[in-house]
Amino acid sequence: MTETGIEKFENALKCTKKGDYQKACVIFDDLILSSVSVYSIVSQEIFKISEWEYLQDITDCERKVNTDKPNFDGYMALGFLFKIAGNTERRNMFIQKALKINSINARVWREYGESEFHLGNIRQSLLHFQEAVNLDADDFISYEGIGLCFYYLDEPIKAINPLKKSMSLLQKNHIVMNHLAFILSELGELTEAEDLIKEALKIKASNNVYLDTYACILYLQERYQESLKTFEKILVNKPKEWEISWDILTQLYDVLGLHVKAKQIEEKLFL
Structure with missing residues (x-):
C-alpha cells in the first residue's frame, strides 16, 4: 500500500528523532516535491501540516538535532520540516546553521534564497539564488527565484533572461x-x-x-x-x-457599459 503524505511526514519525524538525518531529508524533500506537478518557490499547494498538531514531535526533533554534534543534514532536515510547517523564520534559522557547515552546497543556498524571499528580504534572496546557480548552473528553481526577485525589485527587464533560462532547463x-x-x-x-x-x-x-x-x-x-x-x-x-x-475585471465591466457589475465588484473590494 502506498504511504499517505501524513504517513511519510510522520516517518520523517521518526528518522529525525532517531538521528537518521539524511533519510529524513530525503523523505521531507520527496514529500514537498511530489505534492506538486512542478515545484516553484511560490507554490501554494505543497504539502503542509499544522505545527501545533505536531508540536511535541517537532520539539523532540529540535532537541535531538541541537544536542547532537553540529550536523549539516540535521539542520537541513529541520529546515525542510519547518518549510512544511510554514514557519519561515525557524526554517531560515536552521538553513543558516547548515550553511555555516557547508557553504558550497547549491541546495542550501537555494533554500536560503527561498526563505529570505518569503520573509520579504528580496535583495538578500537574490544574492542567495545567484550563489546557488554559481554552484549548480542547472538549477531551474533558483533561476526562477532570480527572475522573481528582479521583478519584485522593480527591475522587470532583468527578470526576463533568468526566467527564460529556468524554462529552458525544464521544458x-x-x-x-x-x-x-x-x-x-x-x-x-x-x-x-x-x-x-x-x-x-x-x-x-x-x-x-x-x-x-x-x-x-x-x-x-x-x-x-x-x-x-x-x-x-x-x-x-x-x-x-x-x-x-478584480481591478481589471472592474475596468472591463466599465468599458463594456456593465456599470452595475463594476459597482458590485468595487463594493466587494472595499468591504
Whole structure:
C-alpha cells in the first residue's frame, strides 16, 4: 500500500528523532516535491501540516538535532520540516546553521534564497539564488527565484533572461510560462505574452491564475469580449481572492457599459 503524505511526514519525524538525518531529508524533500506537478518557490499547494498538531514531535526533533554534534543534514532536515510547517523564520534559522557547515552546497543556498524571499528580504534572496546557480548552473528553481526577485525589485527587464533560462532547463514549466507572460504583458510585449500563456493553458487548462493572466492580456489588447469570456470561466470556478484581477475585471465591466457589475465588484473590494 502506498504511504499517505501524513504517513511519510510522520516517518520523517521518526528518522529525525532517531538521528537518521539524511533519510529524513530525503523523505521531507520527496514529500514537498511530489505534492506538486512542478515545484516553484511560490507554490501554494505543497504539502503542509499544522505545527501545533505536531508540536511535541517537532520539539523532540529540535532537541535531538541541537544536542547532537553540529550536523549539516540535521539542520537541513529541520529546515525542510519547518518549510512544511510554514514557519519561515525557524526554517531560515536552521538553513543558516547548515550553511555555516557547508557553504558550497547549491541546495542550501537555494533554500536560503527561498526563505529570505518569503520573509520579504528580496535583495538578500537574490544574492542567495545567484550563489546557488554559481554552484549548480542547472538549477531551474533558483533561476526562477532570480527572475522573481528582479521583478519584485522593480527591475522587470532583468527578470526576463533568468526566467527564460529556468524554462529552458525544464521544458513545459507552466508556472514559469505564466511568470514570463505576466511580466512581458506589463512590458507591452503582448504577442509573446499571449503565446506563452496559451502554452501554459494547454498544460493546465482550468488554472485560474493562468486564465487570469490570459484575460488581462486580452484586456490590454482591447479584445474585450474575449477577455470577458475568459474572466467568466474563472468566476464559474469560484476563485480564491488572489486568483483573479478584480481591478481589471472592474475596468472591463466599465468599458463594456456593465456599470452595475463594476459597482458590485468595487463594493466587494472595499468591504
